[in-house]
Amino acid sequence: MSExxxxVACAGRVVVKVGSSSLTTAEGGLDPARLDALVDAVAARCAAGSQVVLVSSGAIAAGLAPLGIGRRPKDLATQQAAASVGQLALAHAYAASFGRYSLTVGQVLLTADDVVRRAHYRNAQRTFSRLLALRAVPVVNENDTVATEEIRFGDNDRLAALVAHLVGADALLLLSDVDALYDGDPRRGGARRIPEVASSSDVDGVRAGTVGASGLGTGGMASKLAAARLAASAGIPVLLASAAQAARALGPADVGTAFAVTGARLSARRFWLGHAAGARGRLRLDDGAVAAVVGRRRSLLAAGITGVEGAFEAGDVVELLSLGGDVVARGVVAFDAGELPALIGRSSHQLAPEQRREVVHADDLVPLRGTAVTG
Known part of the structure; x- marks a missing residue:
């Protein structure tokens, strides 16, 4: 078996993400048999000594049938109404199903603010830590009832990757209605199954779709691939498999596609800075500054900046771009956007004493070259 x-098979703490299509019927209601089968697999892993955090889609889909809605709505207000009904149904179904094994579940509803804002991020960490210490199974979903951007653009695959690092998981499982990663659409024939992904080059030729086959979810294979690469780049091994294979995925892990770790595990703060925090602006760097920031892990000085974009303040997170427009790093900026135009391109001895400080200090900077970062 691969490393x-x-x-994944030996992980003490596991984050499991399951998609809407794996929990609901084509008509939109929850499928009790599918949900029970997933819970059976999770409960078995818990009985074997692991801690499991379940990131579950399905709230909007679960609310369609009770509201008499035939297909996933496109307008935000109806999506939020469906989520309001569906979250109750989903939480009740999980509580009842895990109750068969005398396992307590705790619902954790997150929005982008909870992983973008540093204080919220730390509060979420503490909540997860306490739930797991009390031997509960946290069931996580985006708070679609009040969220806006998440419903339109977000997906629970990325959320699962963020949660995996937030809780210090040893592995991430992405379960959907597809049994593995393929280099094309497996429904059209001729697609090659990819059992192992050891590096980014292994998926360079993959053509991943953006919508689930059932039409009930929002992710699709593209979001799963992005989430797997994000987690792997942060030191977390990933297994992508079908929900129908949950028992084997959570057991010997001999199904699906396995993603090897491609980067070192970051501290919670550096992961938040690099992958979770929302950027408020951009700084364009010359080649020398890119080499210093990415290659030598140095602080960014005003002399290496060629352009400023956005309306940020000192203390905000900004993206650092190469001359070619690639995002090479993220960091906490030490100046307001209005202060920088007069400083860029100037060496320290040309600046006033109170301006002779790093624009982004090395301790507040995360290089991103070679990693898959979205959003």
Whole structure:
């Protein structure tokens, strides 16, 4: 068995993400048999000594049938109404199903603010830590009832990758209605199954769709691939499999596609800075500054900046771009956007004493070259 599969099989703390299509019927209601089968697999892993955090889609889909809505709505207000009904149905179904094994569940509803804002991020960490210490199973979903951007653009695959690092997971499982990663659409024939992903080059030729086959979800294979690469780049092995294979995915891990770790595990703060925090602006760097920031992990000085974009304040997170427009790093800026135009391109001895400080200090900077970062 490959190293990432062994890591997944032996992980002490696991984040499991399941998509809407794996929990609901084509008509939009919850499928009790599918949900029970997933819970059976999770409960078995818990009985084996692991801690499991379940990131579950399905709130909007679960609310369609009770409201008499035939298909996933496109307008935000109806999506939020469906989520309001569906969240109750989903939480009740999980509580009842896990109750068969005398396992307590705790619902954790997150919005982008909870992973973008540093204080919210730390509060979420503490909540998860306490739930797991009390031997509960946290069931996580985006708070679609009040969220806006998440419903229109977000997906629970990315949320699961963020949660995996937030809780210090040893592995991430992405379960959907597809049994593995393919280099094309497996429904059209001729697509090649990819059992192992050891590096980014292994998926360079993959053509991943953006919508789930059922039409009930919002992710699709593209979001799963992005989430897997994000987690792997942060030191977390990933297994992508079908929900129908949940028992084997959570057992010997001999199904689906395994993603090997491609980067070192970051501290919670550096992961938040690099992958979770929302950027308020952009700084364009010359080649020398890119080499210093990315290659030598140095602080960014005003002399290496060629342009400023956005309306940020000192203390905000900004993206650092190369001359070619690639995002090479993220960091906490030490100046307001209005202060920087007069400073850029100037060396320290040309600046007033109170301006002779790093624009982004090395301790507040995360290089991103070679990693898959979205959003």
């Amino acid at each position: 990432p599969r062994q890591a």
